[in-house]
Amino acid sequence: MANVRDMFLSHVFISRQVICVILFLSLTHTQNTVVFQPSHLTATRPTVTALLLGHTSDISLNVRSVSPSNTTGHIGSPSCTSDLTEWVLTTEQVGKTAVRVQLRLERNLRLCGDNETDTDCCPKPLCVLETLQVSACVGGTPQASLLIQAKIHALLVPANAGYDNKTVIPNQVYQPMGSCPCDLTSRACDVRCCCDKDCSIEELKLFGPHCLHGPFGGQASPAPGYLCSAQSSENSPDWFPFLCVNSPPENNPYLGLFYQGNKITSKPGPSFQSPVLSAPLPVTAYIQGSPIFSFNEKYFTIPQKVLGQCVNSAPVAFLKNFKVECVTVLRSCPTGFPFQTRPTDLSITVKNGQGGDVVVDVIDEVAIDMSQFISSTDATSDEGLVCENVTLALDYKFYWKGNGITNITVTHIVGAINLNTSVALTTRYSAVFLNGELMGEPNSGNPGYQVGRPVIAGTLDTLDNNTGSVQRTSINVWKPVSDGLCSTAEMKPVLFGENSTSGCLLPVSRQNLTQCDLLREAVASLQAALITATYVAKSGNPDPLTMTDWVNISYVTLNSSTTMEDTTSSCHGVPSHQHIHVWSLITGMVEGIPQRDIRVLQISYSLSHWALDCGGGDVSPCMDPLETKLFPITSSVTFTDVPINTGPPETRFQVNFTEYDCNRNDMCWPELTFPITKYYTGEPYSQSLAKGLILVFFFITASILGTPWRQIRQAWT
Structure with missing residues (x-):
C-alpha cells in the first residue's frame, strides 16, 4: 500500500510540473502579442472606443478606409499604411497591458438645407456609410486589426434651434415669472401656449384665439399706473409728477411666483425725482385695462376723478366703464377745456386696436332743464352775465368687438348759464363699452368670486x-x-363676502295707518325694488347663455297664518326688514387662492308692528291726521361659508385636549424646553441653540466662581 501511494504522489507532481510549463509558455506568448477587444464594431455615433490588450510599448496605430472585394466580398489583410480620413485617432494608457483607442468623427452632422451651399453638412439623411480598419503594427508588421462599420445618420434639429448646447438661464431673482410657463415640451409646440418659441406661424393659427391667459400663459401684468415710468411726460396728468412712485420694476406681485428668492429693496432717492419717461408704445390689440391711444400715439383722455379729485386729462382704459360728476365754482365765463369745447376737440381720430382708425361721432344736445347741473347759485337774475355753450356733460359710448373698437360716439350736452357773482356747476362725464348693443359688464372673479366685488344677478x-x-x-x-x-x-350693490346693514326712513301719518293694506303694499314695493333679479351667478364670470352657471333666488314665504289685528292708529305685519342670506362654498384653488362659488341665495322678510307713539309731550301725530312720523325700513346681507369637511363630529377628547397642542393653544408647554426642542420659531434653531449653550456656560461659571462653590471648597478643606 505504501508503494502505491508513492507512485500516485509522483504522478501528481509530474502532472503539476507539466501544467506550469504550459501556462508559462502561454503567458510568454500572450505578453509578446496584442489583440483588439472587441475586434469588430458597428458605429452609429461619431465616437468609437475599443481596447488594445497585450504588449503595447512598441505598437503604432494606423487608420485607413477599406471596402470589400467585388469578387470575394472579403476585406483585405491589415496594412501599416494610413489614409487621410475624417476620423481622429487618440489613445490613452489605462494599464500596463491595456490602451484605450478612440476614434472621433470631425465633421458636422447637420442636414443641409434646400438651397444651402455649405459643404460642412450632410446632403442626405444617411450622412456616413464607410468601413474603417485600425491596424496595430510593430516595425511595419501588422499584429492586430480592428474593423469598424460606420453607419451614422444626420442630426435633425428644429429650424429655430441654436447650435450651442448650453442653455442660458437668467437670474430668476429678477424675473417676475417664467418667460413662458406653459412651454412644457422641449423642441415641440405646446397647444394653446402662444409664447412657445417652438410653435410655427401655421400652428399658432390653429389655436390663436384660445391662448392661455394670465401668468401661466406668459402674460405679465403691465406696469401700474402710479409708477413714474408708466406714463409719458407729454400725456401725464398735472398731478402725476408729484404723486407718482419711483420703484424698481422688479417689485411686482408676481415676483417669487416661480422662484423663492429674496425681495428687492428700492433704492433711496429724492421724493420728487424727475425720471426720464419714454413715450407711450403704440398698441397692436387692446386688452382689458390697457389705455386707448389717439392717432398721434397719445393717450385718449376724458375728465375723470383720480384720488377723489377731478382731473381734466385722464387716460381711458379699454372695457372700463365709469361715470363721474365734477363740481366747479364759476365766477366768470369759462374759456378753456373742458367747459368750452369745439367740434375739433371732440371729433378726433382714435386707434381701433386692429391696425386702423376710428373717428369719434359727436351728437350735440342743448339742455333745457338746468336744475340738474346748477346745484347752487348766489344770484339767478337775468341781469347778470350769460355764458353761452358751456359744456355740461360728455357721454361716450365705445362699441367694441374682440380686441378692437368698432365705433365711438359722444353726446355733447351744452347750455347757457346766467352768471351774476358765482355759480356751482356740476358737470357729468361717462364712458360705457358696448359689445354690439350690450354693455360690457366687468366680472367679479375668475372663476370664483373675489371678496369686495359685486354679486352678479340677472x-x-x-x-x-x-x-x-x-x-x-x-x-x-x-x-x-x-x-x-x-x-x-x-x-348700492351687495359686495361678496361683506356683511352689511342699512336702511332709510319712511314718513307715515295717522291717515296712512288707517289704510294698512296700502301701507304694506307700499313698503313691500320699496323692498322689492332693491332686488329685481330672479337668478344669481354661481361664479364670478358666468356665461349668460349657460343656465348651469346660475342659481334661482329663493324667497322665504311669509307666515300668513298669524291673524293681524289692525287698529285706527297701528298696522301689523309690515315687511320693514329685508334680509339677504348667501351661502358660499370653496370649490378649488387657483395659484393658492381659494375659489368661492355661491350655492344658495335666500331672501326673507321680518314683519313689524307700526304704531303712533304720542308720549313725551308730542301729541301732534295723534291729533293731526296729516302729521307724519318716521319709521325705519332696513335691509341686511349675511354671507356664510359652507364647510367642506362634513365628517363625523370631534369627540370630547379631541375638542378639549389642547394642552400640548402648540397650534391650538395659546400656552405651549414644549416651548419651555427652549432651546433644546424646535418648538420655538422666533429665530433659527442654530442661533437659539448657540445662545442657550452660552447661557448654560455662564451659569456654570457663575456657580463655580460664586459664593456657594467657595463655601463648599472651604468646608471640604
Missing part, C-alpha cells in the same frame, strides 16, 4: 329661437344719503 330673457339668455343686473341694499329719507335714498 333676469331670464327668452330669445326668438327659444334659447334663454340671462340679462345682468345687481342685488342692492339701501344707501341713505342727505336726509336719510327713502324718497331720496339710493341703492
